[in-house]
Amino acid sequence: MRALASVNPFIYRYKWHFLAGVLFVALSTLLAIFPAQLVRYAFDLVNEGIDLYHLYAGTRAQSGVYELFGRNVLFYGMVIILLALLRGIFLFFMRQTLIVMSRLIENDQKNQIYLHYQSLPLSFYRRNRVGDLMSRISEDVSRVRMYLGPAIMYFLQLVLMFILIVPLMLMVNVKLTLYTLLPLPVLSVSIFYINNVIEKKSDEIQKALASMTTFVQESFSGIRVLKSFVRQQDSHEQFTKSSNEYKNKSLSLNFVNALFFPLIMFLIGISTLITVWVGGQEVIRGTITTGTIAEFLIYVNLLTWPVAALGWTSSLVQRAEASQARINEFLHQKTDIVSRRNVEHSMQGDIVFDHVSFTYPDTGIEALKDVSFRIRPGQTLAVIGNTGSGKSTVAALICRLYDVSQGSISIDGIDVRDYALPTLREQIGYVPQDVFLFSDSIRNNINFGLDQPDEERMLQAARDAAVYDNIVAFPEGFDTKVGERGITLSGGQKQRVSMARALVKEPKILILDDSLSAVDTKTENTILSSLQRIMANRSSVIISHRVSSVKLADEILVLDDGQIVQHGTHEVLMADVAGLYRALYERQLQTEEA
Incomplete structure (x- = not known):
């Protein structure tokens, strides 16, 4: 967690989002627990109502018992629906605070990294690959966002659920509580290990996809060389090999994912069976009521996802820590210029x-x-x-x-x-040896160094660089898109546009x-x-x-x-x-x- 301390200033910046999120997590958790107790009362009421109804069979009081029973069940049903609606509202606001906070921090962190990248000297860019720089500002920041949003949110839910639910369960029946919670640690550990396998395979897929994308980008950028050397078939074979590697890794991940949810459902089912089995025995002994079994089943379902998410969030935190360490590696590099x-x-x-x-x-x-x-x-x-x-x-x-x-x-x-x-x-107007044009119009490339573009200055700079006649001959003139790195222009035209970009600054x-x-x-x-x-x-x-x-x-x-x-x-x-x-x-x- 040491590396993740770097994001604490961002959390402090959006502290009101964070605190409001904690509040909404607490409120939504409370509103999830109350219905379970109402269900217990409703179940017990149904049992008592049935007994009373049979007790007064054949008398006028039986219809009164039926009406009272119906009103009470309707009341409990309406209260449970109302609480569910309120919980839905608080869950909405919980995500609108914590998840929005993570997105805002993600945006700020990307801006921080990009601004820092621009401050670093050229020697930094000679030492590091562009792909690595892109990875840290995109994938690594996204992994840190998953820690700031889902991981924190579900961890808070888990903590509050356990603090509020487990004592309530223990107060009702210790034996039933222990048996009910027994499969949940197994569920959490299983998900932790399976999720690590999934994340590892996902990383392999990302690398395979990045390799395939780089290959395709280079092939299309160098299509003239490819055609002139008649290497289309060889290029296609290499792409097929790369594509097959990506396919095989994706199928392997799909196989693990196919096992993931059945495992969760199996362990949840085991927990439900244990609750019903042990709870039924306790009902026979007279220590609890059938309503208590219904209450415990709701508690089990409430605890299942946070416990399952514990393994997932643990993996998210591990990945976020590694990603933030990679980000810090570059952020700690300072320019000497x-x-x-x-x-x-x-x-x-x-x-x-x-x-x-x-x-x-x-x-x-x-x-x-x-x-x-x-x-x-x-x-x-x-x-x-x-x-x-x-x-x-x-x-x-x-x-x-x-x-x-x-x-x-x-x-x-x-x-x-x-x-x-x-x-x-x-x-200083500098025309570098290695000409670089942005994938934009010729107009915007020439005016790149000006805060306020001037049409006359731009036209004069194009004339001075002897590229004006070439530009106006294009169908779209100065609004012609030059393509990636100026690929649509000849080498001489690119040099002259680059020269016009320097001259327009005067x-x-x-x-x-x-x-x-x-x-x-x-x-x-x-x-x-x-x-x-x-x-x-x-x-x-x-x-x-x-x-x-x-x-x-x-x-x-x-x-x-x-x-x-x-x-x-x-x-x-x-x-x-x-x-x-x-x-x-x-x-x-x-x-x-x-």
Whole structure:
């Protein structure tokens, strides 16, 4: 239960729901017990009425006995019906308080986890699978909800039932009470073990379903690859294997479920038989009446479900504890990307890297080694180099997706670690290397970074990114749905929409991380011409492996294995015949000619 202590603040937040639920549980339990006693009185009344009716046979008093008997039975019947209606009302409110409380806490907990996920650094997402993150915010939270709702509700019912009913039974007849309650612990333990088997098989089914769903999702996402390599039949065989595994596990669970309810009914029947058998003997001895047997049968039925639920709720608590422990594992992870001073400053774009070194925390790869440079306001810096030279790391550090291992990065003389994170990132337009578009319209993808979308700014950004003509050619224009991860667009179109998303913000600092790799030379020249106008008034960083994308920059840095090996303008670097920049240029020129 230690892990579940984390949900106590949520219970305190909805304490009035909880307290009202406890009250309604108590009232509904009391209204379940009173009818049992009324049934006993009614049964005894029937016996006495029959005896009196026969005693006064043949006299005028017999009709009076009959009328009195009928009125009393009708009275008891109406009272029992009234109590049943009242109990139904309180049961309704019991669920409307405790179950609603669990749903409200489930919603709050999901929001808490999602908000916490967004605060964690990129290194966290590199270490953990998306499926695991999804599992904790969905399945694990749902299991905790089952503890907060049904488990607490039925446990309260069980406790109150035993506190109120067992003493009443013992006061009537100890022997009958002990025999009547004898099968109930067996019922509870049996359900506990069977429920564990059911839960284990259910988990296996969930894993099989998740595996099958992942396989289908990947197959449909990569349908072009599947068709081009003619692997449809092989894919179908793999799906059939996965589907059969899911079917077999489901049938196995169905077999256990088929045994579950007959077992419950058998044990309940045993308890009823014992009550009638032992109770009948006590009636013969004259220690109890037949009404007492009827009362005990009602008590048995009242106790059966809470006792049966004890095994079920115990399993729910175990699963909830394990799930909350998994949730806490992520909630206890804190981000180290926090602002030291929360500076809110309107940037001019004077960027300084001062002896910066950086090692990725999750892999240990040293991406930058003692890198120093400066970008003055309005300047355009290009960073070029071979794959793995550390180009994208420069962009990630400016946006403070990671913190430097050594050295410092400042903007306008203020260390980026001192900026308030929203202030820093709102003033940077970043086009990442791995383009990601949301499954939404092109309009909403471009306006993603704006609190208040502006139609003119959006259209101008699309023109500057040279994607306007492509978009208006679509039947639905800017309202065209791009599909999952932008699958309906070509690679170049996705890059240009992503660039328009950065340009529409009109950022103080613009970072393009290899954002022209999927466009042709003509489109690239068109975009670069537009960017010259855009970058004239803002600091810009162009990261690329193509010389054609960087030659118009004010200064070019050439990175190799995380170190600056050359820097200067295009003309200066081309003059160095033995330099890496000249080698990259000639290699790309030969490739284009070929």
